[in-house]
Amino acid sequence: MKAQRQDTEKLRLLFVDDEQRVLNSMRIMFRKQFDLYLASNGAEALEIIKEHDIDVIIADHRMPHMTGVEVLTAVRTLSPRTVRILLTGYADLDAVEGSINHSEVFRFLTKPCAPDQLRETIELAATISRETAASVMVMEEIDETTPIGAPSDDIVEKTTPESESESAEPTISLAELEHQKTVSLDQVSVASPETVTPQTGGGRAGDGIAVFSDDDDVLEAVQKAGRGRVPIYHARNIIKVIKILTEHRPGVLVTDISEDKGTIQSMTAQLKKHLPELVTIAISEHRDVLDMVWLINHGQIFRFLRKPLSPGRCAISLQSALQHHRLLLKNPDLLKRHGVEQVEEESSFLVSVLEKLRSAKGPWASS
Amino acid sequence: MKRIILTIGLSVAALALLGTLVLQSRPVPVYVHVAHHAAIADLERTAEDFSSLITALNSAWASAQEPSEGARTLAARVAENPMRLSTRLFLVDGGTSQENRVLNRYESYTVIVEQTESLIADLFAAQAVYVKSVAFIRESGVQIIEQMRSSGLDSAATDTFQLVVGTLDYATADASVDESELRGLLVSLGRDLQIDGNMTIEARRLLDSVTVILDNKWIMQSRVNQIAEMTIPDNVYNLIQAAEDLYRSAVTSADQGRALLSIYALLLLATAGFIAFRLKQSYGQLNRANASLEDMNESLEQRVIERTDELAGTLKNLKESQVQLVQAEKMSSLGQLVAGISHEINTPLLYLENNSVLVQERLEIMEHFVKCCIGVFALKPRDYPDSKAFQRNFLEALQELKVSLREDEIETNIEEARDLMRDSIEGLKDLAEMAYNLKDFSRLDRSPVANFDVNAGLERSLMIARNVLKYKANVRTSFGELPEIECRPSQINQIFLNILTNAAQAIEEEGEIVIVTKLHGPDQVSISITDNGCGIPEDNLSQLRDPFFTTKEVGMGTGLGLSIVDEIVRAHGGELVIESEVHKGSSFTILLPIKQPSEMATEKRDVLISKRTEQTQTQELAEAS
Numbered sequence: 007m008k009a010q011r012q013d014t015e016k017l018r019l020l021f022v023d024d025e026q027r028v029l030n031s032m033r034i035m036f037r038k039q040f041d042l043y044l045a046s047n048g049a050e051a052l053e054i055i056k057e058h059d060i061d062v063i064i065a066d067h068r069m070p071h072m073t074g075v076e077v078l079t080a081v082r083t084l085s086p087r088t089v090r091i092l093l094t095g096y097a098d099l100d101a102v103e104g105s106i107n108h109s110e111v112f113r114f115l116t117k118p119c120a121p122d123q124l125r126e127t128i129e130l131a132a133t134i135s136r137e138t139a140a141s142v143m144v145m146e147e148i149d150e151t152t153p154i155g156a157p158s159d160d161i162v163e164k165t166t167p168e169s170e171s172e173s174a175e176p177t178i179s180l181a182e183l184e185h186q187k188t189v190s191l192d193q194v195s196v197a198s199p200e201t202v203t204p205q206t207g208g209g210r211a212g213d214g215i216a217v218f219s220d221d222d223d224v225l226e227a228v229q230k231a232g233r234g235r236v237p238i239y240h241a242r243n244i245i246k247v248i249k250i251l252t253e254h255r256p257g258v259l260v261t262d263i264s265e266d267k268g269t270i271q272s273m274t275a276q277l278k279k280h281l282p283e284l285v286t287i288a289i290s291e292h293r294d295v296l297d298m299v300w301l302i303n304h305g306q307i308f309r310f311l312r313k314p315l316s317p318g319r320c321a322i323s324l325q326s327a328l329q330h331h332r333l334l335l336k337n338p339d340l341l342k343r344h345g346v347e348q349v350e351e352e353s354s355f356l357v358s359v360l361e362k363l364r365s366a367k368g369p370w371a372s373s
Numbered sequence: 374m375k376r377i378i379l380t381i382g383l384s385v386a387a388l389a390l391l392g393t394l395v396l397q398s399r400p401v402p403v404y405v406h407v408a409h410h411a412a413i414a415d416l417e418r419t420a421e422d423f424s425s426l427i428t429a430l431n432s433a434w435a436s437a438q439e440p441s442e443g444a445r446t447l448a449a450r451v452a453e454n455p456m457r458l459s460t461r462l463f464l465v466d467g468g469t470s471q472e473n474r475v476l477n478r479y480e481s482y483t484v485i486v487e488q489t490e491s492l493i494a495d496l497f498a499a500q501a502v503y504v505k506s507v508a509f510i511r512e513s514g515v516q517i518i519e520q521m522r523s524s525g526l527d528s529a530a531t532d533t534f535q536l537v538v539g540t541l542d543y544a545t546a547d548a549s550v551d552e553s554e555l556r557g558l559l560v561s562l563g564r565d566l567q568i569d570g571n572m573t574i575e576a577r578r579l580l581d582s583v584t585v586i587l588d589n590k591w592i593m594q595s596r597v598n599q600i601a602e603m604t605i606p607d608n609v610y611n612l613i614q615a616a617e618d619l620y621r622s623a624v625t626s627a628d629q630g631r632a633l634l635s636i637y638a639l640l641l642l643a644t645a646g647f648i649a650f651r652l653k654q655s656y657g658q659l660n661r662a663n664a665s666l667e668d669m670n671e672s673l674e675q676r677v678i679e680r681t682d683e684l685a686g687t688l689k690n691l692k693e694s695q696v697q698l699v700q701a702e703k704m705s706s707l708g709q710l711v712a713g714i715s716h717e718i719n720t721p722l723l724y725l726e727n728n729s730v731l732v733q734e735r736l737e738i739m740e741h742f743v744k745c746c747i748g749v750f751a752l753k754p755r756d757y758p759d760s761k762a763f764q765r766n767f768l769e770a771l772q773e774l775k776v777s778l779r780e781d782e783i784e785t786n787i788e789e790a791r792d793l794m795r796d797s798i799e800g801l802k803d804l805a806e807m808a809y810n811l812k813d814f815s816r817l818d819r820s821p822v823a824n825f826d827v828n829a830g831l832e833r834s835l836m837i838a839r840n841v842l843k844y845k846a847n848v849r850t851s852f853g854e855l856p857e858i859e860c861r862p863s864q865i866n867q868i869f870l871n872i873l874t875n876a877a878q879a880i881e882e883e884g885e886i887v888i889v890t891k892l893h894g895p896d897q898v899s900i901s902i903t904d905n906g907c908g909i910p911e912d913n914l915s916q917l918r919d920p921f922f923t924t925k926e927v928g929m930g931t932g933l934g935l936s937i938v939d940e941i942v943r944a945h946g947g948e949l950v951i952e953s954e955v956h957k958g959s960s961f962t963i964l965l966p967i968k969q970p971s972e973m974a975t976e977k978r979d980v981l982i983s984k985r986t987e988q989t990q991t992q993e994l995a996e997a998s
Contacts, residue, residue, distance in 0.1 A: 027796040028723060028724045030793070032727070066720075093723075
């Protein structure tokens with residue numbers, strides 16, 4: 007574990023880019039405010055991460071040997087409290103999807119990026135990083151103290167040997183990181199018996215899953231993944247969703263963004279603002295870089311899944327989401343780490359509904 | 374052939390039969406009718422004449438008269454009859470046997486008539502002598518008797534008288550005197566006279582005349598009888614019979630011929646009708662066949678047109694899809710580059726903007742500092758009451774400047790600004806180079822066919838592909854000295870890029886790409902691009918140049934890349950050699966001629982290439998024009 011620092015110290019920023027001139031520019035731009043670390047490739051960056059307690063990492067995606075997503079995914083494990091930002095000149099679909107599902111980035115910035123926006127984003131990230139450091143420590147402790155192994159379901163069973171063998175290695179592949187997390191999550195789920203029986207008095211707040219989709223296959227996949235342990239609420243329209251979110255307070259929202267993209271995007275952003283504890287999983291038939299980037303930056307979606315949903319993948323993502331939701335409830339500080347960019351246009355309908363929701367959010371806070 | 378001969382034979386036979394029948398059915402001419410009937414009438418009249426003649430002769434022979442004029446005429450007419458008949462009787466055609474029969478009968482008739490004629494002539498001759506004798510006796514008898522008497526020959530005169538009277542009586546028709554009596558008298562008288570020698574010339578003449586009368590009367594009698602016995606009527610009858618038969622047969626045969634002809638005509642007509650019917654039928658069939666043939670022709674044409682349309686449509690679709698595929702291939706190979714290129718452009722843009730803002734900030738700081746400096750310089754001793762005050766203020770201002778210099782990090786800022794500007798200028802150069810490379814790579818603004826520096830082209834392709842390559846492979850180049858080659862630079866660039874991207878894709882983690890160019894023989898250059906990637910299995914090696922052959926997942930590649938490369942190389946008269954070993958790597962060697970053979974080859978190549986790379990060509994053509 008890295009040495010604890012004083013709050014008075016400058017925040018530490020790590021830039022990873024294979025273009026020296028970018029690093030030069032960033033150094034000059036941020037040297038006064040921050041303690042700057044520069045790396046021209048992924049390996050260097052990971053070395054720095056291991057040695058220094060970095061608050062924010064900004065990585066380019068396209069780099070030799072190791073892509074930005076890979077670097078950030080590794081950072082997520084090596085240093086969970088480091089806020090991860092991807093800054094890239096070209097976003098291919100795999101990069102964006104990886105940045106959501108594997109790297110869990112705070113922001114996805116595209117080059118060229120306006121200097122003001124860059125500065126604001128980095129400053130915000132740095133602040134959040136510093137403010138939530140303590141909470142993340144807790145999170146890290148939970149993660150680390152949770153025993154690995156003793157799988158409780160098939161999916162985990164299959165992946166466990168790999169996780170064990172891989173966990174000894176310094177660099178851990180994305181899929182295995184996901185699995186590792188799942189195992190610990192599953193442990194948590196099994197440990198609390200109430201969650202296993204969804205029928206008991208609406209269950210514990212935040213344990214439900216709301217599914218907002220017209221597609222029955224989605225519902226079916228989620229039901230399969232839930233295996234009856236988690237209450238699942240299904241909505242086909244936005245009013246129903248809001249109603250479910252108000253009445254049942256599910257922890258996870260699975261939302262289909264294939265249709266009526268604009269409304270759902272806007273809804274996702276609003277939900278993050280008003281119900282920050284709600285963990286959102288977006289589902290779509292198509293991958294659209296711009297939509298996905300928007301959903302990262304404005305909706306902080308937790309996962310992006312492609313249709314048709316594979317039950318295994320869906321189950322893992324749902325479990326991760328549920329656990330993440332619980333973490334957020336436990337450490338409201340962490341919510342800051344999912345702060346989103348403000349959306350200018352706000353549908354008055356949505357706003358009023360969501361305002362109502364916010365006022366009724368007491369039970370979550372108290373739990 | 375046989376049928377034709379048969380048909381001609383039948384036609385000739387039918388015509389011959391028709392001719393025969395026409396000949397046969399020719400009507401008996403009018404003059405023949407006339408002649409026949411005239412002949413018959415003549416014959417009948419001759420028969421009548423003959424019987425009249427007999428009567429006349431019978432009545433005449435004893436009358437001691439000259440044959441009457443009527444008898445002579447009758448005789449002449451009878452005698453002339455065969456002659457007349459000859460011109461009339463043989464005009465009728467009526468079968469050989471009939472004609473022969475007529476001829477035979479005519480001949481026997483003629484014979485009879487001639488016999489009769491000669492008999493009549495005899496008769497008439499005898500009669501003439503007889504009549505003369507009678508006349509002599511009648512005129513001279515008395516005289517002679519008187520002479521005898523006068524000469525005293527009374528007995529002789531008496532005998533003579535008796536003889537004359539008896540003879541004259543004998544010479545009448547109803548003679549009551551017996552011939553033998555007269556002959557006895559004659560003989561006795563003659564003897565008497567002879568013996569007496571009293572025989573005078575006159576007496577002799579008388580006695581001779583009596584003898585003639587006696588003889589001729591008998592001759593005449595027999596002749597008349599002979600004539601009467603002549604079978605002229607029978608012969609006439611027979612001849613008439615024969616002629617009638619002949620005539621009838623002729624008429625009948627004409628009638629029969631007509632009937633036959635009619636029947637034959639009917640038959641012919643029927644045949645003609647039948648043929649016409651058949652002809653009409655076959656014409657109908659022919660027409661129908663023609664019509665259906667036309668219909669078929671039309672529908673065939675229609676179908677041909679439809680098929681042609683279909684085929685044209687298919688061809689068009691194929692061409693379109695080929696163009697689309699080639700385009701898709703371009704897009705897909707370009708797409709791989711776009712990521713790199715856009716990153717390559719966006720990165721400088723990022724720091725260019727950043728740097729500009731940073732330099733601006735530094736300029737503001739320096740502006741402030743410069744203003745301060747100007748403020749210091751603006752301090753004038755006269756503005757102060759005394760020099761001390763001025764000095765103090767001046768020093769203070771300098772002190773402020775010093776503080777500012779330190780606190781505002783003026784020197785650092787200047788240094789930074791210089792660094793930033795240097796980076797920015799480099800970045801701009803990079804961008805300009807990128808733009809130039811992109812432009813030069815596509816060569817949209819250059820002649821489609823040109824002399825081309827292969828090494829420079831490779832450099833450019835490497836630059837374009839840098840982003841794809843640099844994360845994957847270490848590129849080593851060994852460029853030999855090469856002359857410029859004649860080619861289509863945009864296409865050659867395309868194949869370089871394609872092979873380089875392939876090489877990068879073959880390398881999984883990190884690898885090496887070696888590019889070697891050198892002269893190959895006197896008139897070719899060789900470009901080999903070798904990677905140490907995954908290699909190509911031997912099974913796939915043969916299919917590698919086939920269009921649509923791909924080992925990539927569906928949707929990940931069009932499978933056209935190498936087929937286009939191969940086509941471009943071959944269109945340039947070059948050769949693409951592929952060597953590969955699984956897990957060791959692949960080597961693509963392109964051999965290109967330095968000079969293109971001729972204008973024709975260029976044209977041919979253009980055509981070939983135009984099939985594949987229509988898009989490019991259209992653009993090039995547009996420029997060329």
